[in-house]
Amino acid sequence: MIIVENSSRDLFYDNLERKKMPSKKRRRKEERPKIHPKNKYSDNPPDFALLASLYPTFKPFVFYTREGRPRIDWTDFNATRELTRVLLLHDHNLHWWIPHGQLCPTVPNRSNYIHWIEDLLSSHIIPRDNTNGGNVRGFDIGTGANCIYPLLGASLFGWSFVASDMTDVAIEWAERNVKNNPNISELIEIRKVKCSQNTLSPEGLSGESSYSEEREGLPSSSLDISASEDKSYYGPAILVDVVRDGETFDFCMCNPPFFESFEEAGLNPKTSCGGTYEEMVCPGGEKAFITRIIEDSVVLKQSFRWYTSMVGRKVNLKFLVSKLREVGVTVVKTTEFVQGKTFRWGLAWSFVPPAKKIVTPHVTEKNILSFMLEGIQRQFGAIHVLQSVESFFLAGGASCKLNASSFVVDITASADHCNALLNNDVKYIDEVASCSNVQEAPSNLCFRILVFQQIPGTLLVKGSLQHRDSALSGLFSSIIQQLEASLRQKFCKEKTGTNYI
Numbered sequence: 065m066i067i068v069e070n071s072s073r074d075l076f077y078d079n080l081e082r083k084k085m086p087s088k089k090r091r092r093k094e095e096r097p098k099i100h101p102k103n104k105y106s107d108n109p110p111d112f113a114l115l116a117s118l119y120p121t122f123k124p125f126v127f128y129t130r131e132g133r134p135r136i137d138w139t140d141f142n143a144t145r146e147l148t149r150v151l152l153l154h155d156h157n158l159h160w161w162i163p164h165g166q167l168c169p170t171v172p173n174r175s176n177y178i179h180w181i182e183d184l185l186s187s188h189i190i191p192r193d194n195t196n197g198g199n200v201r202g203f204d205i206g207t208g209a210n211c212i213y214p215l216l217g218a219s220l221f222g223w224s225f226v227a228s229d230m231t232d233v234a235i236e237w238a239e240r241n242v243k244n245n246p247n248i249s250e251l252i253e254i255r256k257v258k259c260s261q262n263t264l265s266p267e268g269l270s271g272e273s274s275y276s277e278e279r280e281g282l283p284s285s286s287l288d289i290s291a292s293e294d295k296s297y298y299g300p301a302i303l304v305d306v307v308r309d310g311e312t313f314d315f316c317m318c319n320p321p322f323f324e325s326f327e328e329a330g331l332n333p334k335t336s337c338g339g340t341y342e343e344m345v346c347p348g349g350e351k352a353f354i355t356r357i358i359e360d361s362v363v364l365k366q367s368f369r370w371y372t373s374m375v376g377r378k379v380n381l382k383f384l385v386s387k388l389r390e391v392g393v394t395v396v397k398t399t400e401f402v403q404g405k406t407f408r409w410g411l412a413w414s415f416v417p418p419a420k421k422i423v424t425p426h427v428t429e430k431n432i433l434s435f436m437l438e439g440i441q442r443q444f445g446a447i448h449v450l451q452s453v454e455s456f457f458l459a460g461g462a463s464c465k466l467n468a469s470s471f472v473v474d475i476t477a478s479a480d481h482c483n484a485l486l487n488n489d490v491k492y493i494d495e496v497a498s499c500s501n502v503q504e505a506p507s508n509l510c511f512r513i514l515v516f517q518q519i520p521g522t523l524l525v526k527g528s529l530q531h532r533d534s535a536l537s538g539l540f541s542s543i544i545q546q547l548e549a550s551l552r553q554k555f556c557k558e559k560t561g562t563n564y565i
């Protein structure tokens with residue numbers, strides 16, 4: 065069964081709802097996916113003034129705006145590195161350093177990915193594995209000199225790691241960073257990946273060059289950049305030939321080299337968090353790199369319970385999800401990470417058969433989800449779509465109340481109805497049927513679907529959840545997704561919607 069979660073869908077429709085919504089600025093603020101709620105910095109962003117008062121080495125990098133707000137110069141590598149150092153020390157009791165020019169991680173952002181992994185591990189999407197006595201073991205692909213994920217994962221959750229990299233400088237500094245934290249050093253093994261001769265070479269570019277981690281800030285218009293032609297990865301081994309015989313892991317994670325070229329990587333430097341050629345660039349960019357991880361996962365299958373990677377471009381995320389469907393994984397999950405003004409995505413998949421037919425219900429993060437149907441065939445109007453919405457839910461057994469004058473359908477669905485609606489994906493129904501029982505849900509899911517015309521040929525479909533605290537509310541986004549697929553299939557000329565993921 066494929067489960068695709070998306071928290072960003074309605075961001076695409078900001079402009080379309082202008083008349084009905086608060087100002088764009090306010091709306092953005094309200095609707096943006098937030099930093100992970102368990103992230104230490106979600107309610108308390110780093111307090112530069114406090115840190116400056118506590119850490120004399122940080123103080124020189126802090127200046128104050130006319131309004132008296134403390135700031136640092138994000139284009140100064142030394143400032144960003146010192147911020148990371150003091151945050152790791154102050155908030156995580158970690159001793160850390162990297163040499164000039166190496167990629168400098170931002171702690172709140174990296175913490176989001178760690179917390180998402182924790183969510184995956186503690187979810188019931190795939191059965192829990194207690195073979196390791198509850199000890200979680202991860203694999204960090206490309207740990208960098210900063211070794212940030214193993215340091216955070218070990219200090220926050222006591223996870224153990226194998227952390228790989230291919231460059232000498234990364235291995236040397238990752239080892240130093242581990243050694244300098246004796247309380248967790250036992251938990252982290254640094255593993256060098258052998259580089260073959262055809263490994264990428266900077267070709268005339270100095271490995272000492274560095275540039276912005278605002279590539280964590282790929283331009284926020286990254287949606288506009290079309291994916292490059294299919295190019296294969298031909299760098300060093302990633303998982304196969306690095307993972308040893310008999311080794312098993314609960315997860316792997318990866319912040320891949322995103323770019324295909326140094327030029328591409330140097331776009332819009334607004335910050336200076338370093339990053340050498342080897343850290344940022346690989347043949348074929350992230351698309352090729354993560355494709356190789358997928359190919360490796362097909363070989364290694366259940367040696368990992370979860371395979372995960374960060375993805376920098378939405379267009380690549382779409383490509384990778386379709387690749388995962390092709391290779392027959394049992395579960396796919398995506399999420400969106402907000403990093404300043406930048407969006408990035410988390411992609412996770414597994415070959416472990418899912419524990420349940422449906423995702424364990426949990427409180428949904430959003431109670432309004434919308435999608436746009438573009439390229440509606442001429443003979444269809446809003447009323448046809450509305451009727452089709454009703455039929456879709458009736459087919460699942462849900463009760464519906466259609467109000468044609470306000471273009472609204474009110475739906476009440478029980479756990480069984482939700483289950484029926486979510487199993488519409490006949491492609492995977494056999495796999496689903498062989499899985500274990502559905503989780504019982506105590507109450508109904510009540511929501512309203514509103515259809516309205518934007519411009520001729522384009523409709524906006526908006527779902528609003530009536531009771532956010534329903535035990536089934538976690539299914540809301542999956543149901544809306546199914547509805548979207550069904551309507552798109554029926555009414556749109558372009559059958560595969562661009563905004564499906």
Ligand SMILES: C[S@@+](CC[C@H](N)C(=O)[O-])C[C@H]1O[C@@H](n2cnc3c(N)ncnc32)[C@H](O)[C@@H]1O
Pocket residue numbers: 167168169205206207208209210211212213228229230231234257299300301302319320321322342343344346
């Ligand atoms: C973008 S950096 C990420 C560093 C660190 N994990 C972080 O989030 O800041 C990508 C890292 O992947 C490493 N890398 C590239 N190809 C690799 C491979 N085949 N196996 C392991 N590491 C690799 C690079 O040397 C670099 O350190």
